[in-house]
Amino acid sequence: MDQIKIRDLEVFCNHGVFQEENVLGQKFLVSATLFTNTRKAGLEDELSESIHYGEVSHVITDFMKQHTFKLIETVAEQLARKLLLETRHLEKIQLEIKKPWAPVGLPLDYVSVEITRGWHEAYIALGSNMGDKRAFLDHAVEALGEVEGCQVVRVSEYIETEPYGGVEQDTFLNGALKLRTLLPPEELLQLLQQIEAQAGRERIVRWGPRTLDLDILFYDDAVIxxxxxxxPHVELQLRSFVLQPLMQLCPYKRHPLLGKTVEELWNALG
Known part of the structure; x- marks a missing residue:
């Protein structure tokens, strides 16, 4: 991915653990590497197809002057989030916050925190076999879309399927969705479990009936x-009620462990 770089932008602002840092302020240096695709902007010579580094520099400056945090870790985290949410074409950011006047009582050039954050692509399985199944699935889609840092890109059709796992119960309504998210995998899992809990999900019997079941199928090409x-989700390749919705969303998505596309896994399942 292409990169646009801002190096050592100087900002005088009020961040620090000590009260005098918050009152008197000090100098910070901010460096940002903006990951984007500059191909179209380069071919058309059109700024709107790229990232305006001047505007980004002003956003950084205004944000750091308008807020006060104890930790530069917090400055970096909150600033990266703001830029990713508000900057068109920005896919990932590498951000470094330097503190040249850090009050450590020793000679040094600076202390700094450097982080990398970005948008991720996740595929989520949806399932319900209790109560108003369609309403539970629709609620999950809506709830995910309302979370800042989550964008529902596409939702599959819902399909009715037989129960999996040998437990006698009602048929399921299943589906899947493609999600664009800033959340790391563990935080995304926590969010899904919160939405399940809101729907009254109880984990009593394995593979038993549930009001709502949300599972991470893929997260980028990560293996966790x-x-x-x-x-990828365990036994994904053996479950038609997972592969069939994925066929609508990403037939050419390749399983990072098995090396086969969703379409190939679907055909192999017969």
């Missing part, structure tokens, strides 16, 4: 295996 989360 922790105590709380496994991505």
């Amino acid at each position: 295996s922790t105590e709380l989360l496994t991505v």
